[in-house]
């Protein structure tokens with residue numbers, strides 16, 4: 001597998017280099033030079049395969065010989081050791097539950113695969129890997145658990161103070177060992193820009209071996225393609241072969257992975273990019289003007305991203321063909337009041353509790369289906385996090401129905417360990433240098 005930079009298509013690095021560099025020095029993002037099509041026979045017979053089998057075939061198709069087959073198989077079986085069921089709620093409305101991993105969010109796919117691939121590539125005696133990660137809520141917890149105790153790695157999580165849920169904060173800040181948390185007096189975008197600046201800082205790069213666990217790292221996107229194929233496999237088992245995916249979207253890594261799956265030949269008819277008030281992409285899809293704005297705080301906090309990192313990858317996939325992009329991806333955005341209404345509606349219609357991000361995707365799917373009533377594709381909305389992570393923003397009558405998993409109960413009483421930080425890069429740099 002070779003990858004280029006979205007800012008320089010002539011550059012070419014190996015998968016291992018792309019994983020460790022995270023992003024090219026020219027500030028673009030890595031993209032595969034080739035996105036090989038999977039055998040159509042395999043795709044039309046996906047229903048015969050298990051999730052680990054599908055994941056292996058998809059990963060092998062993308063990575064080529066970057067990891068020997070037996071090692072790749074073992075790595076996937078270890079990383080993706082939880083399910084991603086598609087549940088039918090009504091005719092042609094399905095939820096893809098992506099919250100059955102240890103941090104109860106879809107980020108477990110990316111974080112667990114990434115920690116294992118990095119650990120696999122790290123050689124004995126090499127310098128410690130310093131993993132930097134910015135989070136608006138869910139990435140941080142998944143990365144913390146994915147890397148906890150992984151030898152020769154240290155994770156530094158930056159999160160916006162007061163803008164993540166109580167359980168998300170506990171997941172980020174109570175781990176100790178090789179995981180540390182920085183509580184930034186700013187937004188997710190501030191956290192993300194501190195991390196990105198660190199990657200281009202000569203002094204920090206000389207001192208540390210820096211890498212990122214955000215979806216700017218291609219190792220996060222590869223495993224996120226698996227569940228699109230696996231969802232299709234489940235639909236095939238129910239006699240459905242046409243599909244539309246509604247994807248809760250913040251940093252656009254999730255939908256970016258779906259588009260990679262589509263490029264590999266998965267017959268997805270439509271992507272619905274569902275956002276909260278941070279509607280940079282839906283606004284672009286309507287007006288043609290791409291105008292990142294500072295993020296605003298919402299109750300679907302993990303999607304509070306004003307300048308989505310992965311949009312450059314998506315634009316790159318379509319090169320100059322904006323019309324094709326706009327045809328395949330439709331954008332919808334909702335404010336907090338609409339989000340709460342959607343949570344209540346989902347509960348009233350199906351006695352099913354969703355998190356605020358998932359509610360937005362459901363609403364977008366329903367709105368799309370109303371406008372496209374002649375289309376008989378199965379509509380699948382992605383459930384990106386377990387609702388128990390957001391008890392305070394879900395109306396009490398619905399929240400009272402949530403069954404809280406054991407892993408959350410275990411967080412109770414654990415002490416928060418976090419260092420407060422300003423949004424000034426000089427402070428972040430000083431912290432890193434003083435805490436080697």
Ligand SMILES: N[C@@H](CCOP(=O)(O)O)C(=O)O
Nearest residue numbers: 135136137138139215251302
């Ligand atoms: N939604 C994210 C924000 C970071 O996005 P990522 O996909 O680049 O890690 C979060 O929950 O932290």
